[in-house]
Amino acid sequence: xxxxxSGPGTRPPTIADVARVAGVSRxxxxxxxxxxxxxxxxxxxxIKQVAAELGYRPNLRAQRLRRGEAxxxxxxxxxxxxxxxxxxxxxxxxxVAAAAAESALLHDxxxxxxxxxxxxxxxxxxxxxxxxxxxxxxxxxxxAALKERGLPYxxxxxxxxxxxxxxxxxxxxxxxxxLLLTHLHAQGARRPALLVGAGLRHSAVDARAAYExxxxxxxxxxxxxxxxEAGGEQAGYERCAALLAEHPGIDAVCAMVDTFAVGAVRAIxxxxxxxxxxVMVVTRYDGLRARTCEPPLTxxxxxxxxxxxxxxxxxxxxxxGDASSDATAHVTxxxxxxxxxxxxxxx
Numbered sequence: 001x002x003x004x005x006s007g008p009g010t011r012p013p014t015i016a017d018v019a020r021v022a023g024v025s026r027x028x029x030x031x032x033x034x035x036x037x038x039x040x041x042x043x044x045x046x047i048k049q050v051a052a053e054l055g056y057r058p059n060l061r062a063q064r065l066r067r068g069e070a071x072x073x074x075x076x077x078x079x080x081x082x083x084x085x086x087x088x089x090x091x092x093x094x095x096v097a098a099a100a101a102e103s104a105l106l107h108d109x110x111x112x113x114x115x116x117x118x119x120x121x122x123x124x125x126x127x128x129x130x131x132x133x134x135x136x137x138x139x140x141x142x143x144a145a146l147k148e149r150g151l152p153y154x155x156x157x158x159x160x161x162x163x164x165x166x167x168x169x170x171x172x173x174x175x176x177x178x179l180l181l182t183h184l185h186a187q188g189a190r191r192p193a194l195l196v197g198a199g200l201r202h203s204a205v206d207a208r209a210a211y212e213x214x215x216x217x218x219x220x221x222x223x224x225x226x227x228x229e230a231g232g233e234q235a236g237y238e239r240c241a242a243l244l245a246e247h248p249g250i251d252a253v254c255a256m257v258d259t260f261a262v263g264a265v266r267a268i269x270x271x272x273x274x275x276x277x278x279v280m281v282v283t284r285y286d287g288l289r290a291r292t293c294e295p296p297l298t299x300x301x302x303x304x305x306x307x308x309x310x311x312x313x314x315x316x317x318x319x320x321g322d323a324s325s326d327a328t329a330h331v332t333x334x335x336x337x338x339x340x341x342x343x344x345x346x347x
Contacts, residue, residue, distance in 0.1 A: 013054040022050045073315055074126055075100055076114040076142040077134035082232030083197070083257055084116040084134075092258075092285050092304070096134055096156060099308035107316055114142075124149065130319055132156055132311045135171075136164070138200040152318040156311045158202040167314045167330040169307050173206030176300050176337050180254050180282045181214050183298065183339050187346050189252035189280055193223040193243055195236065195264065196256045203284060207256050223247050227260055236263025244271045244279075252280040252345075258289040261297055265344070276346040286340050295343035307334040 019026045024047065032039045032047040039047075050056075075097050077084055084093035093116055101111040109129075114122045123131065123145035133142045135157035143164070146153045155168040177194075184192050194211045196204040208224060215222045227239040236259055243250060244267065253268075255261035261283035268279045275281055275295060283290055286299035310332045341347030 013051075013056045015056070017054055018047065018051050018056050021054065022047050071108060072110040072112050072126075072128050073104055073312070073319075074112040074114050074123065074128045074131040075134065076123055076131050076146075077116045078137050078140050078142050079116045079135065079201075080230035080232070081116050083229045083259055091287055091289070093134060095287065095304050096308045099305040100132060100312050103309040103312040107312070109312075109316070121145070130154075130315050132308075132315055135201045135203060136160070152315070154311055154314040154318065156307060158206070160200050160202055160205055167318065167332075169311045169314065170331050170333045171202070171302060171307060172334060172337055173203045174210045176203075176284055176302070177207035177210035177254070177256065178214065179300060179337060179339050180284070180298075181211060183341065184252045184254065184280055184282060184345060185214075185218060187252075187276075187280060190218075190220070191223075191247075191249050192220065192252035192254055192280075193225065193247065193250045194254050194256070195225050195227065195239060195243070195260050197229040197260075198226040199229060203256055207254075207284075211254070223250065227257075229257065232259045233263040233266075236260030237267045238263075240264035240267035241271065244268065244273070250279060252282070254282050256284045258283045258285045258287055258297070258299070261344075262289055262293050265293060265295075265297075276344055280345040282345050290340075290342075293344070298342045298345040298347060299340050301338045301340055303335040303337070310334070 015026050015029050019029045022029065024043065028039060028043070029047055032044040033051060077093060079093060084091055097111070097113050104111045112126050112128055114126065123142060128151065130152040131146055133140065133153055133155045136143050136155050136159050138161050143153065154166055157171045158168055158173065159166060181192060194207060196207055211224065212222060223243065225239050225243050227235040236255060236257065240253060240263060253264050255264050261281055264281050265275050268275050273279050282298040284300055286301050290297040290299040314330065314332060
């Protein structure tokens with residue numbers, strides 16, 4: 001007959017084994033190990049000690065079924081894959097995912113990573129308790145799917161839909177754009193153009209507002225262009241090439257999407273100009289693309305690791321029913337963004 005323990009011929013210890021050795025009922029063991037019921041503290045500690053000595057591990061699947069919880073949260077976004085990840089699979093979205101997964105695991109939750117290109121449909125089939133939606137667009141499909149399922153969610157980045165009133169981590173889009181544009185001005189730019197995604201994500205909306213404010217302050221002639229996010233680097237290339245033809249006096253491009261910025265560098269060179277001597281280029285996200293571009297791109301440290309962890313905390317608060325998380329949009333500000341100056345802006 002097999003015995004509990006480890007090695008060949010043994011079986012994993014069960015809750016019945018713990019109960020037998022501790023001299024209590026299985027119900028008492030269950031309550032003691034799960035923090036349920038009224039169990040004498042000394043009995044609870046003895047049961048935990050016996051469980052540890054036997055090497056007992058609870059059946060997590062059974063626990064979740066009893067509690068009606070998946071103990072899993074999703075990370076979702078409607079960002080096109082060309083922006084969220086790209087060929088390297090190491091873009092903005094994956095940096096958020098790595099930090100969020102680590103934070104979730106510390107709270108005994110698993111993170112389900114929903115591919116950006118499928119975020120709307122995939123959210124109907126995954127077994128989750130709630131979700132973090134990364135930089136939702138207006139009428140975001142991921143948000144729509146979560147609402148239809150009645151699942152709680154929070155957003156990383158300010159939601160732009162007028163009807164959205166959910167907790168979110170503020171990525172401070174306006175301040176980020178202001179930092180980049182102020183840096184360009186300090187580097188000598190007097191005719192900067194703004195290039196943003198064609199959607200209504202907070203990063204584009206807030207950047208426009210910051211650019212218009214600074215243009216009025218510095219006397220710049222406003223030049224704002226949009227490109228489809230799904231077009232990735234090629235869309236940035238084509239739109240920047242058109243900008244240079246329409247406005248040959250441009251001396252800087254603030255491309256808020258990093259793929260656009262890489263395309264813009266190519267377009268500037270193909271026009272016979274040099275970066276940064278003739279046209280400076282900066283971008284929002286200090287990721288792999290910014291660091292490996294030639295020349296390396298001036299970008300912003302968004303502290304995504306902290307922001308992602310804060311988003312997990314907000315979501316778990318909603319799952320616990322914290323009053324502060326269920327009130328009108330509870331906002332957590334990401335840490336102060338910081339410009340990382342590189343050669344693309346003459347730094």
